[in-house]
Amino acid sequence: MKRQGVSARFEGKIRAYYVYYVASQTAFDRGIFVLFLMSNQFSGEQIGLLQAALFWATVASEVPTGIIGDKYGRKRSVAIGLGLFICYCAGVILLSGFWPFLLLYCVYGIAKSFISGSDRALLFDYLKAHGREDAFLRIDSRSKALGALALTIAIAVGGYLQRASWSWVYVAYGLAFVVSLLAWSRIQEILPERGDDLAHGARTGILQQAGVFFFQPHGRRLTWLIAALALVVGAITPYYIFSQAIFQGYGLEPHQIGSIIATAELLSAAAYLLAERISRRLSLERAFYLGAMMTAGLLVLNRAGDLRLTAVIFLAVAALGPLLEVLIGNHLIGQVPSSIRATAMSIVSFAESTVTSLGYLGYGYALARLDLHGFVAASALLPCLAMGCASVYFKRVRGAFT
Template sequence: MSRLSAIYKYYCYQATVSFGFFSPIFTLFLLYRNLDYTQIALLSTLYTTLTIVGEIPTGYVGDRIGRRDSLVISSVCMTLSILGFVVARSFLALAVLYVLWTLALVFRSGSDDAWLYDHLRAELDADEFARVRGRGMAVNRAVTVVTVLGGGVLYELDPRLPFLASGVLNGAGVVVLSTLPRNRGYGDADSDDVLSPSDAVGVIRRHLSVPPLRSFVVYVALFFAAVGVVESYVQPIATGPLGIPVELMGPLYAGFTLVSAGVSYYAGAIEETVGLRTTTLLVPVLLCVSFVLPVFAPLLALPMFVARTGSNTLLRPLVNQYINDHSESVGRATILSAASMAYAALRLPLTLVGGFAADAYSPLVTVAAVGVVVLVGLALVALWGSPVQAGTETTSTS
């Protein structure tokens, strides 16, 4: 296999992990199934709790059995979960699907970036990570643009059709993943260089409890928590205060995704021009300010939606690049998963309180409250210690 062919296959894999068919109508679908915001928040809380419990073990499994095989497990679970929405009707059945969904995401978390980073370092150049990761996300967003346009139409024909179409697309990822090469060493199944459970705990403590990752992970965790919580209220705000018809949600999400794709494609260039430190520090602050403004002028929710999607797409590869650069090759997926666990831990209370607030007040008020709370948190972390410090990859082969 040529050096570049694996990267092209990675791009194909990114194309299959799109949720475009149902992303414009997912919250509306749950409301269609007679759930209220509190029940939706409880499902999100279940997902977040299981993420906290499962991130480190699945990251360890990714280092132990191989990142590629971990991704295969993820795609299988995701496909089963998505197809399950076609038939699930009760809250309990939906909860089971959320369990499968969580398993899919935690098996993918850390493993995909760890596979890509080590593959690039072995075959090309690890400094290309942000560029390749960003372009992979751009491919994902391009596919999402096409599928979201059909999602609203399919939903109008039958609310179950978007999930059927998405299940087929995600299932194709299993086939693509089976053709990817394993990393050379560093924890794949055919390597002798693997972590023991006690080693995994030591790696996490050694990297996440001290600078440069300690305050960095907490800072970006607040950002990702805010992005995740607000996601549940985009569709109710769009179809409620903004008065956008359901059939136009597809084109609306396509517009968001086009912006996201452009930002993702140029993530590496933005990092080189603006700098990782400036980007990481300012983007979360500006986004949280945008969460507050729609309370005073609801139309400002539209640019807020764009900012939310674009900022998440921009920071994701930059954050993972920084964590990779300050991690060991052995245990890289474990460290990335531990960081994701921190993101979920901070999202948990915001999600649960947000559900009660949305039922008691409104989605707009809830989003504004999230913005204020996270802004305060960002300020406290910045006072605690500099979130982003200069430095290069600390360990490469140990």
């Protein structure tokens, strides 16, 4: 009976994590936020500055917030992030003007970084504390799949809410974060393991521990895999965002483009669900090489200039990206010590964001001055470089055990 009670509590915490994650992904404004800004008389340059402010606020705060999560608790870090998201939604409803919105977008970026890495680190530590860390990939991929489905529905619902009022869009968004915060409050905090993570780990700061780890042979090897993941994400994410401009160039209407993107989200959900099955059938090395090669080939095919082929390519790349990210992320999170796990995941996010930012700059320049299809094809170089970085990692891992 006691064992059943423990099992019921364990399953209850996992369900709470699912509710937290799904609610946090219901971005009702995702498909229409640019239209909202335009309705508030923001110019194209101002909208670009707001997006840049959000992005750089996220990048600048990634590592510091990861350190906060490791030092003061991952549960507290995520709760702060969710609270900031709620403040953002309230601010969007109550405030107006460029400078207040610039501040709000910085708040949004910082909120993202408080959550980034800490939620998954706490989930992994909770599973490990119960001897169930092997279930991390299944739970993580399932939560991401449910989150992608929730986002697809939220995009559609947001359009209908906007017909009533823009405020209703952000009221719904804020309430979703309230639900997420309530679910997160049920998650049990797990203190990072200090005993055997790093020498003298308990007596040194988080940043120093991270530095010691990444200068050790195992940590140095991992940097190659982090670089490989960052290169793949840096190729796929800007392509995903700027695909709107590509489809617009074919003469598609906004609702048609939205339908393609919604389909891509559904395929992302399917990819997340397939991740665990693929991990059983293929080694991480083979899965990464296969995924990176397919991504590179698909990006090159964009030069064909056919609408139907471009749509198929976009949907395939949209599915490959989440699959590779969750497989590599699952491997990375188990390779770093518990005491710096949130910091390490923030470093991964920082690397991804840095490469992605360069991709955004490249796509923006290509959109204004170059052939966008040609630039997409040229971006296939990034997955090729990723395979090179991954080969160094896997070769050194094999060398360490021979």
